[in-house]
Amino acid sequence: xxxxxxxxxxxxxxxxxxxxxxxxFFGNWTVGSSAKGVEELLLSLADYPKIRKMTFSTKKxxxxxxxxxxQLMVIINFAKNxxxxxxxxxxxxxxxxxxxxxxxxxxxxxxxxQKKKTSLIESIGRSLLKAKVELKNLVTFxxxxxxxxxxxxxxxxxxxxxxxxxxxxxxxxxSLPIVSLISFLVGLxxxxxxxxQLSLFGAQMYLADLVGLGMTREMGALMVGIIMAGRTGASxxxxxxxxxxxxxxxxxxxxxxxxxxxxxxxxxxxxILVMPLxxxxxxxxxxxxxxxxxxxxxxxSSTEYWTRTxxxxxxxDVLVGLFKASIFGxxxxxxxxxxxxxxxxxxxxxxxxxxxxxxxxxxxxxxxDSLITILFNQLGI
Numbered sequence: 228x229x230x231x232x233x234x235x236x237x238x239x240x241x242x243x244x245x246x247x248x249x250x251x252f253f254g255n256w257t258v259g260s261s262a263k264g265v266e267e268l269l270l271s272l273a274d275y276p277k278i279r280k281m282t283f284s285t286k287k288x289x290x291x292x293x294x295x296x297x298q299l300m301v302i303i304n305f306a307k308n309x310x311x312x313x314x315x316x317x318x319x320x321x322x323x324x325x326x327x328x329x330x331x332x333x334x335x336x337x338x339x340x341q342k343k344k345t346s347l348i349e350s351i352g353r354s355l356l357k358a359k360v361e362l363k364n365l366v367t368f369x370x371x372x373x374x375x376x377x378x379x380x381x382x383x384x385x386x387x388x389x390x391x392x393x394x395x396x397x398x399x400x401x402s403l404p405i406v407s408l409i410s411f412l413v414g415l416x417x418x419x420x421x422x423x424q425l426s427l428f429g430a431q432m433y434l435a436d437l438v439g440l441g442m443t444r445e446m447g448a449l450m451v452g453i454i455m456a457g458r459t460g461a462s463x464x465x466x467x468x469x470x471x472x473x474x475x476x477x478x479x480x481x482x483x484x485x486x487x488x489x490x491x492x493x494x495x496x497x498x499i500l501v502m503p504l505x506x507x508x509x510x511x512x513x514x515x516x517x518x519x520x521x522x523x524x525x526x527x528s529s530t531e532y533w534t535r536t537x538x539x540x541x542x543x544d545v546l547v548g549l550f551k552a553s554i555f556g557x558x559x560x561x562x563x564x565x566x567x568x569x570x571x572x573x574x575x576x577x578x579x580x581x582x583x584x585x586x587x588x589x590x591x592x593x594x595x596d597s598l599i600t601i602l603f604n605q606l607g608i
Contacts, residue, residue: 414442
């Protein structure tokens with residue numbers, strides 16, 4: 228006569244008689260109670276394969292709710308699978324009625340989610356089809372963007388100038404604190420890592436060359452691009468995505484406004500105008516971080532450091548960084564706006580759109596940076 232006790236609140240007792248099981252319930256079987264006793268009970272039933280009948284006793288059952296019904300159905304289903312006859316006449320009328328109601332309609336075929344193993348070839352095929360759809364959406368959005376750009380050049384594009392100024396404010400001055408911090412630390416790290424190696428040859432004086440060229444040609448534009456992808460690209464996707472959820476974009480179309488001109492173009496122009504300026508500022512902050520290391524740790528005078536920087540950094544190096552920053556601005560705005568336009572109609576879809584905008588923007592930045600660097604290297608720029 229095994230007794231199974233799982234908590235102080237509820238208890239289940241299995242009585243083995245000659246021809247049948249009798250399952251007794253004690254205490255409170257409510258939400259929050261443990262189901263461990265039922266699990267142990269089912270394991271105990273397997274030890275008596277010859278008994279083919281089951282009854283219940285609820286004389287000492289105090290309180291119960293849907294939790295009790297759920298556990299009772301687990302026991303009944305287990306008994307049916309083991310071909311054990313279940314007698315529910317000893318249960319209270321209310322419980323019998325609920326059980327009759329639960330089993331009155333059989334479970335529909337395919338109602339339960341079936342786990343299906345996907346082969347490698349099928350996974351590759353699905354990925355390729357998804358990539359095809361994604362590429363089509365990117366190209367379609369790019370075509371609409373180019374068409375809107377021509378409308379803007381011809382003077383027929385419609386958007387509010389105050390919106391452009393607002394986006395410039397959000398992208399530019401509002402971004403200076405984070406750009407200052409990251410750029411200064413990047414310049415400091417470049418200087419410190421480079422100085423450790425240059426000091427082995429007594430060439431610390433070339434530290435300014437390393438930091439100056441690194442920031443102007445590569446790291447300044449790249450770090451600003453990544454910062455703005457995480458800050459502004461996600462913001463654009465969330466803003467437009469929320470408008471999509473609230474059907475504001477549909478309202479604009481109904482009133483005759485082109486969403487590409489009214490929503491996308493001012494954001495795109497704001498980043499194109501602001502990114503080169505932020506890149507210049509990041510270059511200076513990076514050089515300032517390099518100066519802090521060179522002057523503070525390696526006894527290089529400030530005059531020598533800035534003189535070496537002036538000699539090493541040419542105007543074309545600055546233009547390379549500014550060109551990259553402009554391209555990054557276009558790609559960031561493109562990523563944020565397309566993900567916002569593709570956003571679904573739920574709050575979670577807005578979060579997914581913002582995340583996807585950041586990932587897409589960073590991928591575009593890294594790929595374009597690699598291609599531009601290779602191209603300029605081949606051209607000798």
